[in-house]
Amino acid sequence: MSTREPDPRPDRGAYRPEGIDDSFSAPVATAEPPAEKPASGPADGQPSLPALGLRGTLRWTWRQLTSMRVALMLLMLLAVAAVPGSVLPQRPQDPAAVLRYLQDNPTAGEWLDRLGFFDVYSSVWFSAIYILLFVSLVGCILPRTGAHLRAVRNRPPRTPRRFDRFPAQATVVTTASPDEVTDAVARHLRGRFAWLPTFRVDTGTQETRSSGGPRVERTVAAERGYLRETGNLLFHLSLLGLLVAVATGQLLHYRGQAIITEGRGFANAVVDYDTFENGSLFSPSSLVPFSMTLDGFEAEFATDALAFAQSRDFTAFVTVRDPDGTEHVETIKVNHPLQAGNAKIYLQGNGYAPGITVHDASGEVAFSGRVPFLPEDTMYTSDGVVKVPDVAPGLEQIGLVGTLLPTAEVTEAGARSVFPEALDPLLVLDVYRGDLGLDEGLPQNVYTLDTDDLTASVDEEGERVKVLVAPGETVELPDGLGTITLDEELPRFVALDLRHDPALGWILVFALGALAGLTISLFTPRRRVWVRTWSEDGAAGDARPGTTSTGGTARRTVVQIAGLARGDDAGLQGEVDAVRHAVPGAEQSDGPAGTSHDSAGPHPQDRATGRGAGKADR
Amino acid sequence: MTLADLSVDLVWAAATALTVGLVAFAFDLARLAGRSPARATAVPAAVTSAESTEATTGSSPTPYGPDSTERAGSEGAPVSRKAAGIGISTTWLGTILLLAAIVTRGVAAGRAPWANMYEFALVGTFFALAVFLGVSLRRDVRYLGAFVTGLSVLFLVLAQNSFYVVATGVQPALQSYWLVIHVGVAVAATGIFTVAFATSAVQLLRDSRDGGSAFLGRRAWRWLDSTPRPAVLEALSFRINAVAFVLWTFTLIGGAIWAEDAWGRYWGWDPKEVWSFVVWIVYAAYLHARTTRGWSGRRAAYFVLVGYACVLFNFTGVNILFDGLHSYSGLPGQE
Incomplete structure (x- = not known):
């Protein structure tokens, strides 16, 4: 699960400019030994695999487990392992469907059952995958949390000497002094809120040797996006x-x-x-x-x-x-x-749950109570069972299996329900007699009747006798078993x-927390910006750095800006441009300039003092 | 004519406008492909359909180095992109018509118009188009137009012919503001995944062509040279996918909150939940693959293809094949 970010472009012959030789680009050396299959791939480095020893092997296993590649593999395995649970019926969701499946596919079903395919999400293999995944996550996240806690206090890396290889650059010439530029840019980069600066900014002074001799330069080093890693860790x-x-x-x-x-x-x-x-x-x-x-x-x-x-x-x-x-x-x-x-x-x-009363052949009340009928379709055609074991001694027990039709429509084809509300209810029952098996003490499902050992009531032609009962009616049961009465009221159950x-x-x-962390880590840009500024003499054409003031030419300040981002960052050049616009007194070709009349003043140092130009374009 | 009928007609109108857009975008790609004088023999209309590539089998495949685009681009005169402009305009028209169809559908049904598979398809298509148009306001993504409009037309026609159900109210389990939030965000994420999928598909094609693939080196695929470099496409796909992934994460969380209220459990491995989880894992794997050495670039893009296949299956297959609590397609045979 870890996002150990290697060099953003490892395969493209990446150069590594000065200043990014750390977490931004360093290929966090996981020092991965050769894969388990020795045949696969060239074993680059570490040929001493056999001599690892127990501790070495354990460490190697741990490194493998917490490596990104294994985490990736476990993620894919988890996705694949989750699929059977949507294809096969699952015990926790629908045990009846599992039983049906086992009856229909006895051989395959037995093996699938043995392998836990009917309870995928509690199975050993599914649990193993996600537990390994979380172990891998812990092994990756905890060290990273420590590293991040240390890194959060770090200062931005010092300003590199040369900017020419950075992906985003800008150069601007201004009449403001290097100190003013530094202050304005730093203020711009820190942003509006002192308690939550956009960039962490360091300013400094460097003495460099340019082609014309030593030169004092002011520098700004700034970094933003510490929250990116914070969000990532928060997510995990x-x-x-x-x-x-x-x-x-x-x-x-x-x-x-x-x-x-x-x-x-x-x-x-x-x-x-x-x-x-x-x-x-x-x-x-x-x-x-x-x-x-x-x-x-x-x-x-x-x-x-x-x-x-x-x-x-x-x-x-x-x-x-x-x-x-x-x-x-x-x-x-x-x-x-x-x-x-x-x-x-x-x-x-x-x-x-119709209220049903059954009198046995002797006229005694053998059953009286409400029986929930479970709706089977949108018209509330409901199935239910009435078990009547408590008949008078010597009589056969009675079992009634049937359907409640809330709004019955009886045709030659049969009876069906045409509306879910109880507008014209009718109870349609098959009648069985015999030993219901309730006396054996085994628990039974109250909603089903095992009719294997029972005798069904049939008419002369061998057809099942259907007993139809409307509310308030009392109807004779066939074969002289007794009578059944349906209450006038048809109560509902919930x-x-x-x-x-x-x-x-x-x-x-x-x-x-995961959602917040994810959002922060995906949308917080991680960028570094450096500024280097110095003053030099003369007009743009004949400027020779290092030459002392030749009479008549104004001193000018050169500002170089460079930006670097982690990974792809479409907004990087925009960030650099915003810094350029924050430079006071600059000769801007586009966008709002820090100040007006740039190059006119003969004494730029005097006039630019104290201008809050850094805020101009934000 | 009732509002519901009007909605249906508006969907057909939108599909028609988008078809015009599709043709215009395809024509634009064909022009771009034929802009170099040496290659002017290309048949313009042959570009977008895969089978028509057979027509150009005679030409020998040309391997393209990574820099060939820039050189090829500088050779010919600037190509008129009028067709792409027409494509963008008709796509705007189609999107607005589709929005009108969705709104009238919602008014006719008296609720948020994304409660069954048909409406889900309409709104998801709308989001895909809206994201495409939104991105195209900020940068030139006209090369994606043919794909996005093509997929949109496909989805709309499929919805009209196979998923259609009459506009009406919903069962008690769906009567919740979570229908608006959870399903709305899910459908938005699906639409956004669609655009990212198109981007990654173009990325892979372009990458293969640059890598000297014999099939993609043919003339009919020359329009690929006018698309951005694979690295740029990859970055764009990632940005779109990142947005969709966050929305999908929210979909899972919002769904869990709703399920806790409606069904008495926040997660129950219902088929729809399983596949939403699978989608999330695949895109999570994609995000990790991007930052794994040896898995970035092409390999990561394959995750997008797999992920989008799972998104589509989650939207269609799960509704139709499996019996679960989320079976709200409203099609016959479903509760």
Whole structure:
């Protein structure tokens, strides 16, 4: 993961101007030994691989792991490894689909299962990749953080002697003195805010030997973009924090699901949930003992022709009783979970739970209760099962499997639902008798009935008998099994999902930290600017540096500017040009000049004093 | 005529304008290719279509050194770029028409107009065009015009013919301001990735031609000599990709926040989430490859191609092939 930036153009026969022989360009010598496959590539240097010894081998392994190339490889592996999870059904998301897949592909399925392909994101190989990636990241980021903390206090590198090989340059002649130029340029580079200077600026004086003899030059050395590396480190450290936060959340979280019908409620206790799942460090005592009642549920569906029967709004009206006894009325909507007892309650599903009463052949009530029918399509054609084990002694147990049609349309082809709301409900049931297998003590899915050992009720032609029940009706079951009654009211149920993850806040903080770090590191330019300025005699034509003043010619100041950026930087020349414009008293050919009337004054030193020209163009 | 019908007509109008732009840009590239007197025999229209390169098979491939462009450019008289100007103008027109189509679509549906695959395609195309036009205000990227308008026309026609669904409201899970933010940013990122992809593709072609590729050395590819050096294209592609990558990162974060509210978990490895993650990883790998010795330049550009392929698959394949919570294409067979 590390961005060890080598020379920006390693393959283009890069020159290395003076002043960039450090992190800007230095090929951070990872000193990579030959790759594992000795055949691949010329083994440049380090032929002493066999003599590394244990410590050497460990160090070599560590260097490899934290090298950019391996990090890159791990990144690509991670991308590839993530793909099967979108192609194959996954246990955590859809266990039923995994079972179906295993039934359809017994041989391949078994092997895939053994290799963890049905739970890719918890599999050994997927975990191995991202853990290695994060180890590589730590190994790269920690040393870089240390180096950056030291580098942040560094001064800009001193002004190089020659500018002619830098990618961005400018030369300008001014009437202001070198000291004034230096001050103005430094002020311009530091920018408006003293507490957060754009550039870190050093000014100095150098004595150089030009062709004509020694000369005193004023210099400016400036560097900007320390934040770039800061952002980069912030990004990577935030990713690390994100991983730790997610893992912590996994250990401490819990999630419970409950199906509640209108008018009923549940208490926040592990036993009250239909399913409950928690992290290994979760303790049941941490559940806040509130309770909740579903007062009502409203669903809205589109009735226009364009989007007929599409859902438009779901609202659950609930009353929450806090542990201290206070009650308050709340609503839960999709996208608007309810906050209760430091957990969030989500509205995950809804449907109908008809109240069904079954009398057995002896006339006794064998079953009475609400049975949730799970909607299977947009018209809420809902499937459900009624298991009636508690018949009078000597009678066969009854199992009813069927469909609830909220707005039934019965034709010769069969019955179907034509609208999701309960406008004209009808219950269509198959009837089975025999041993339901409930007495064996094995847990069963309440929504399915294993009909293998049961006898179906058929008519004279061998067709299944369909029992149709409308609300308020009582209908005879076939084969004299008894009667079934459907309540007049058709209550709805809601599927609620209650979840608590204490790490959510931290996950958000680290995610936003990563975003901020990434943005800073990608968009902060890292640039260096140097200025060298000296004064010399004479007009431009016959100027001979070093000659002392010949009578009649004005002294003039030459300003040379050079810029260097890390990597490609389209704005570098613009930065240099801005510095050029900040030079006071310069003869500008374009853009706003620092001062007006440049070359007219016979005594430029006198008139330019104290001009705040450096700010002119920013 | 209802607003929804008007929107459909506006999309067709935009596609037409962009097709004109495509032809103009292609003509411009052909002119640039034929500007040197020695090569004046090139068939202008042959440049943009790959199959027409067969027409020029007879000419011997010429290897091009890195400096051949500058020399070739200085030889001939300055070439009129009138066609490119027409291309830019019609692209502006097409983009404005597309914007009008998107706005009318949003008004007709009564919500933000990027809630299904059809609308996603329209808005993504709009962003690709807008980025291209925005960049072209600041620098000369007319050589990208044929690619961007070509892809745009392709996307628009595909959307009209295969992804179209009627404008209507959305299901409760989509009724959130996060639809505007999360999907809006995702679609913007997709559009921007498109422009970066075109840039990297040109970079690779140019680089191969400079490197003496026999196929790309043919006359029909001579327009490549008028494009900037590969290093310049690489830098441009990186800048565009960097913006899109930040937006994509935000897409993942915004999506996680929304998923936490709507589905009760911030990350659940839904197929769309998996592929968004894959896209993010591939572009992250690209950013790292750029700064890795031996991986910068050409190799890094291949990451852009792979990344963009993943973006396209995430947008189309995941919606159509996989059953997941993000199946909002609105096409038959989808919930």
